[in-house]
Amino acid sequence: MELIYGNNYGAFYKVFEAPNVDCTLQLVVDTVGIFMSESDLSHFLGIIQDSDKPCLCASCNGGKCNKIWCTNPLVDICLKVDDHILAEMEDLVKGTQFVLGMDETLKKYRIN
Secondary structure (H helix, E strand, O other), X not given: OEEEEEOOOOEXXXXXXXXXXXXXXXXXXXXXXXXXXXXXXXXXXXXXXXXXOEOOOOOOOOOEOOEEEEEOOOOEEEEEOOHXXXXXXXXXXXXXXXXXHHHHHHHHHOOO
């Protein structure tokens, strides 16, 4: 594994021998690791950014939700969050996307 980007909340790593060849990124928070693809990363950022919108479920009743839910056919993920954690998570995802995109930009223009 190689560190891509980290902050006080967690870190993203590039996994070279990932169990799923499409999911070569791993988000590590505390003792939990979540494998993701780059498209999952973009989707996750959308969920983080939408968390400021009112939640219309029965338990939130139009208030701000304190959870981030991600679902896919294999696993459901629910993370309990507050404003500080949301800001750290957004920084973590955007920082990771920046580093991943920076490498491609440098390759595109052949800057070493």
